[in-house]
Amino acid sequence: MCLEYEMLKWQNERYPNMQLKEYQDKARVYAIYPEEHRITYPALGLVGEAGEVANKVKKIMRGDVKPEEMEQKKLEVASELGDVLWYCAALAQDLGISLSVIATQNLDKLEGRKQRNVIHGEGDTR
Ligand SMILES: [Mg+2]
Secondary structure (H helix, E strand, O other): OOHHHHHHHHHHHHOOOOOHHHHHHHHHHHOOOOHHHOOHHHHHHHHHHHHHHHHHHHHHHHOOOOHHHHHHHHHHHHHHHHHHHHHHHHHHHHHOOOHHHHHHHHHHHHHHHHHOOOOOOOOOOO
C-alpha cells in the first residue's frame, strides 16, 4: 500500500468529513507555473501572501482603519488569507501530500503539545 493511501486512510479515521481535498483539487487548475519551479514557486508565493496579510493587519494596528471601515478591512484580510490557502494547496500538491492530511497532522501535533502542556513553548519537535 502506498504512503498516500495510508495517510488518507488515517486522516479519514481521524476527521472523516475534512473537505480540503475538494478545495485542493479545484485550486490545482490555477497552478500555472514552470515545472522546474515546482515547490519553490508556491513556497515563495506563500511567504509573499503571508506578508500581504501581515501588512494589512499592521495597518489596522497602526490606526489607519476607521471603525466604519473595519468590516471591509476584515474582508480584505480574509481575501489575502485565501491567497495563502491557495499557495498552501499548491505547495502541498507539489509535495504530493493532501491538504487534509496536513491539516490532520497539524491538529494531532497541537493536541499532543496541549496534552504535554508545551503548546506555548518553542521548537518544531516539542
Ligand atoms: Mg494577495
